[in-house]
Amino acid sequence: MTLYHRKTRPVPRRPLRKPAPPARSSQEIAAQNIQQLGQAQVPPLESNLHTISIIGQIEGHMVLPPQNKTTKYEHIIPQLVAVEQNPKIEGLLIILNTVGGDVEAGLAIAEMIDTLTKPTVSLVLGGGHSIGVPVAVSSDYSFISETATMTIHPIRLSGFVIGVPQTYEYLDKMQDRVIRFVVNHSDISEQKFRELMFNSGQLARDIGTVLVGKDAVEVGLVKEVGGLGQAVARLNKMVEERKSKQAGGS
């Protein structure tokens, strides 16, 4: 479909029909075809929206082995600085399909998105699990697609663990950071979120809850069920509102 469209699109600044040149070798024709492909590039569209996709594992202080698809927080964070500072960007769309990841990196991204002054909309597609939850609720407005899921479960300790009560306290503290952020940035109550987090009987090998599409909206975690169209429309509306407010204020 796309290819067909590209082939038929007239190439700008080039006569549409040239007199047929004398017989050429197939190599020459191939070379010309490639040149034409290069010319038929989609013109760089000026978009006032920037999109960041958070996929796979959110990678933190350690580089994960290559079987993981990762979102690199050290690239996302300065990119968010650029979004805030670049006058051409007026809104940010965050698309999530993540299986969680590093707590610190995830919370860092969430805090950056939260404190961005430009309008932000997040869309959870597929999955926004674990540390993906605070990232999803950090935006000004959040969407979840009908089939997307969010898993809410307690944080587990991995690696070197000392069997002392302090370990538990530390873990509890880490968990409270996540809970506090989510509760402060969505309509869910702390009690409800904790209840979902420590729910037993939903997950086969773990405790926690899986929220599918509208479940996440019903508990107040995400604002609305919707897809790409709704998310972009909402973001555009917010951009317009911000513009008119700025125009009125000055």
Next chain:
Amino acid sequence: MILYTPLPVEAVLEGFDSYTPEYLELDYPGGGKLIVEPLSPTEGRLVRLISSHPDDYLRPELQPGTIISFGPQRGR
């Protein structure tokens, strides 16, 4: 490091000990540095961009994962 993920930690960290890539540090015009994982003597995959200019992080050709061609490295 605390991983907060529904995936089993073993699956995420599998091969963690044997994964020890060597990185190259390349300068790029504009003042920043590129951390590149070499794939061949003249090509590598961009792992990280180090720059103090935020707009560099928006440049499509500097996104992590991009294959970058460079001249043969001296002393290697």
